[in-house]
Amino acid sequence: MSVQTKSARASILDAAATAxxxxxxDQTSIDDISRTMNASKGKIYHHFGSKxxxxxAIVKHSxxxxxxxxxxxxxxxxxxxxxxxxxxxxxxxxxxxxxAYHRVVIExxxxxKTDKVTVNERMLRSEITALQTDxxxxxxxxxxxxxxxxxxxxxxxxxxxxxxxxxxxxxxYWYEPRGGENISxxxxxxxxxxxxxxxx
Amino acid sequence: MSVQTKSARASILDAAATAxxxxxxDQTSIDDISRTMNASKGKIYHHFGSKxxxxxAIVKHSxxxxxxxxxxxxxxxxxxxxxxxxxxxxxxxxxxxxxAYHRVVIExxxxxKTDKVTVNERMLRSEITALQTDxxxxxxxxxxxxxxxxxxxxxxxxxxxxxxxxxxxxxxYWYEPRGGENISxxxxxxxxxxxxxxxx
DNA sequence: CACGAAACATACTACTAAGTATGTTGTCAA
DNA sequence: TTGACAACATACTTAGTAGTATGTTTCGTG
Numbered sequence: 001m002s003v004q005t006k007s008a009r010a011s012i013l014d015a016a017a018t019a020x021x022x023x024x025x026d027q028t029s030i031d032d033i034s035r036t037m038n039a040s041k042g043k044i045y046h047h048f049g050s051k052x053x054x055x056x057a058i059v060k061h062s063x064x065x066x067x068x069x070x071x072x073x074x075x076x077x078x079x080x081x082x083x084x085x086x087x088x089x090x091x092x093x094x095x096x097x098x099x100a101y102h103r104v105v106i107e108x109x110x111x112x113k114t115d116k117v118t119v120n121e122r123m124l125r126s127e128i129t130a131l132q133t134d135x136x137x138x139x140x141x142x143x144x145x146x147x148x149x150x151x152x153x154x155x156x157x158x159x160x161x162x163x164x165x166x167x168x169x170x171x172x173y174w175y176e177p178r179g180g181e182n183i184s185x186x187x188x189x190x191x192x193x194x195x196x197x198x199x200x
Numbered sequence: 201m202s203v204q205t206k207s208a209r210a211s212i213l214d215a216a217a218t219a220x221x222x223x224x225x226d227q228t229s230i231d232d233i234s235r236t237m238n239a240s241k242g243k244i245y246h247h248f249g250s251k252x253x254x255x256x257a258i259v260k261h262s263x264x265x266x267x268x269x270x271x272x273x274x275x276x277x278x279x280x281x282x283x284x285x286x287x288x289x290x291x292x293x294x295x296x297x298x299x300a301y302h303r304v305v306i307e308x309x310x311x312x313k314t315d316k317v318t319v320n321e322r323m324l325r326s327e328i329t330a331l332q333t334d335x336x337x338x339x340x341x342x343x344x345x346x347x348x349x350x351x352x353x354x355x356x357x358x359x360x361x362x363x364x365x366x367x368x369x370x371x372x373y374w375y376e377p378r379g380g381e382n383i384s385x386x387x388x389x390x391x392x393x394x395x396x397x398x399x400x
Numbered sequence: 401c402a403c404g405a406a407a408c409a410t411a412c413t414a415c416t417a418a419g420t421a422t423g424t425t426g427t428c429a430a
Numbered sequence: 431t432t433g434a435c436a437a438c439a440t441a442c443t444t445a446g447t448a449g450t451a452t453g454t455t456t457c458g459t460g
Contacts, residue, residue, distance in 0.1 A: 026226035
């Protein structure tokens with residue numbers, strides 16, 4: 001077959017993300033995941049050093065996907081209001097489009113992790129943190145530009161940014177893929193809310 | 201001593217909420233909790249039938265506390281904008297004031313729970329759901345009133361309400377009690393954002 | 401074809417943590 | 431006083447799960 005089937009690593013990532021998103025990270029065992037793939041636990045541990053690394057890979061992928069979707073709008077030359085609106089729309093679209101991956105992120109955001117953490121995992125974590133910082137900085141700069149131009153209210157951005165992202169994360173909690181639902185409608189409304197939340 | 205010390209049940213609830221909030225529900229064992237209280241596992245299981253029931257009690261308490269703080273403002277006769285602002289402020293104040301309890305709620309929102317669920321727990325869950333529905337309805341009515349008066353934008357409330365609550369939940373993720381931070385400042389800014397998010 | 405490594409599968413170990421069974425102490429009412 | 435019950439403490443059982451050790455098969459390459 002010339003049709004290159006999805007790589008084993010990607011299959012595992014998909015299956016894991018789906019299972020984690022559905023039942024929760026802690027309630028899902030590696031055995032559970034392998035079972036849904038008609039594979040064995042050995043396969044997973046061959047590709048990922050630990051459960052923690054698997055989770056990190058999912059989270060990193062989620063952040064990267066979001067960055068890829070939103071980035072282009074940040075680097076446009078639109079007015080701050082319009083730019084923020086487009087970024088918000090892209091973010092929501094990302095959330096809905098790869099729902100499972102992003103759901104895992106939410107669950108792992110408050111990751112204390114007393115368990116053993118492999119060296120590899122520690123590296124992944126710092127990479128993720130870097131990506132997330134980059135991402136937040138995009139919103140920070142867009143907001144600062146809008147404030148300077150008098151389009152956005154003066155405000156404490158360390159409060160604004162996480163709250164703004166909360167709005168855009170919201171679909172993670174309640175969206176369920178049906179037939180008819182119009183993704184762009186939801187994205188548009190949430191983007192309206194986001195812009196309204198910071199505007200004068 | 202006439203000073204009535206806190207009831208055992210309340211002590212357990214506090215210790216559990218604190219530990220759950222700090223390390224995560226799944227990473228915190230009943231033994232962990234009892235250890236922080238200098239008590240025994242038997243004490244906890246004497247007052248709560250299972251870990252699930254303990255969690256439910258915490259969640260219910262959280263919802264009840266929020267309801268108590270926000271309710272009065274809903275039943276005032278302020279204009280929709282002002283009413284929503286006051287409700288939002290009260291909500292944020294609640295989040296910050298009993299941070300541990302509300303953090304547990306967030307973690308349990310996406311509760312699939314394949315485990316055994318006791319009958320008692322099932323009852324608690326439905327009570328909680330009822331309280332939460334009541335709570336959301338307060339915001340729904342306030343928003344509908346504002347839309348009717350032309351103060352708020354026409355919008356899909358099934359999208360708006362969860363997103364609005366997300367803004368108000370935000371401090372749960374980043375607030376950490378220091379000395380100087382001014383709670384009311386944070387509450388005011390988030391309330392501004394909430395009102396702005398739905399206004400014309 | 402051979403052979404070595406990658407890509408798995410299978411079986412096992414070690415440990416954690418929820419829940420239980422049972423023992424002990426204090427309290428209060430009859 | 432006593433007995434019964436609430437309020438704990440202690441010790442144990444047991445199920446589930448992360449991780450490992452060890453086979454087995456496939457496959458690219460010389």
